[in-house]
Amino acid sequence: MDGCLHCVFTWQKACSIFHTQGWKHLRRSFSTEKVIHKDHSLPNPSWSKDLRLLFDQFMKKCEDGSWKHLPSSECKVPQRIHSFKTYFLDSKPVKEDQLSQARPFTRSYEVGQGFEYAMFYNEDEKRTVCLFQGGPYLEGPPGFLHGGALATMIDTTLGVCTISCMGLFMTANLNINFKSPIPLCSVVVISSQLDKVEGRKVFVSCNVRSVDEKTLHSDATDPVLVILYPYRMTFLHLILLFSLQR
Numbered sequence: 001m002d003g004c005l006h007c008v009f010t011w012q013k014a015c016s017i018f019h020t021q022g023w024k025h026l027r028r029s030f031s032t033e034k035v036i037h038k039d040h041s042l043p044n045p046s047w048s049k050d051l052r053l054l055f056d057q058f059m060k061k062c063e064d065g066s067w068k069h070l071p072s073s074e075c076k077v078p079q080r081i082h083s084f085k086t087y088f089l090d091s092k093p094v095k096e097d098q099l100s101q102a103r104p105f106t107r108s109y110e111v112g113q114g115f116e117y118a119m120f121y122n123e124d125e126k127r128t129v130c131l132f133q134g135g136p137y138l139e140g141p142p143g144f145l146h147g148g149a150l151a152t153m154i155d156t157t158l159g160v161c162t163i164s165c166m167g168l169f170m171t172a173n174l175n176i177n178f179k180s181p182i183p184l185c186s187v188v189v190i191s192s193q194l195d196k197v198e199g200r201k202v203f204v205s206c207n208v209r210s211v212d213e214k215t216l217h218s219d220a221t222d223p224v225l226v227i228l229y230p231y232r233m234t235f236l237h238l239i240l241l242f243s244l245q246r
């Protein structure tokens, strides 16, 4: 944890420098309060055989260091934590009591009911893969996954890809083609790739395939994510950011 706190300060310093250099719309707050982590991206009883198998395969790929498993953590301490909250100065500030209720959308369901997923990152290839099982509360058409739920996971995967390679971001544009419906509670593989960078704009692409790769469920071409803090993150920074999610 000491190492992580060191990362907070290093990262905070890097961001502050950028902040004082002129990107004036953004404000953020940090805390060094004690955080207890729970990793939500590890197998749990709701995971299907497919998800477990894929997870094990990717964990194997991590052994030679080419891929890295990105943990997902949740703060379990009762105190309010302003760990990593950003907001725009010209927006209405979030009220304290509302903020205390805040939690990442994709981790806000009970185990197995909503978004079950694990992410893996390949630094050399600038790729992120998300193994995703959409639970029963994510139904759209009867028996199938809601398109918005898939869009959420695509955006999250693209976001993780971008944050891993480039730094903090906001999604500016996201175009999704829905090609084949996804049966509820089945597993899909969401693969994203950083294609090019133009100034602060990052172009990423993404496809969603069935476990056997035969079915292309969806793709997203030319989504644009705009970088807020252009800071190259190390793996330690990434772990820290994910752990600071509430």
Ligand SMILES: CCCCCCCCCCCCCC(=O)SCCNC(=O)CCNC(=O)[C@H](O)C(C)(C)COP(=O)(O)OP(=O)(O)OC[C@H]1O[C@@H](n2cnc3c(N)ncnc32)[C@H](O)[C@@H]1OP(=O)(O)O
Binding pocket: 084, 155, 156, 157, 159, 160, 163, 168, 169, 170, 171, 172, 173, 199, 200, 201, 224, 226, 241, 242, 245
């Ligand atoms: C967060 C950390 C925790 C760790 C967890 C990580 C996982 C998280 C996963 C969760 C994921 C959740 C993810 C989410 O849910 S993000 C939430 C959804 N997104 C938003 O709310 C974004 C709202 N929009 C904005 O805030 C601003 O418009 C932004 C910040 C995007 C740009 O405003 P800013 O004033 O800063 O910059 P600019 O206007 O000078 O534009 C800059 C450049 O960008 C180009 N541009 C702009 N718009 C578009 C567009 N629509 N298509 C194509 N291009 C566009 C523009 O032409 C210009 O290019 P150029 O002229 O320079 O060439």
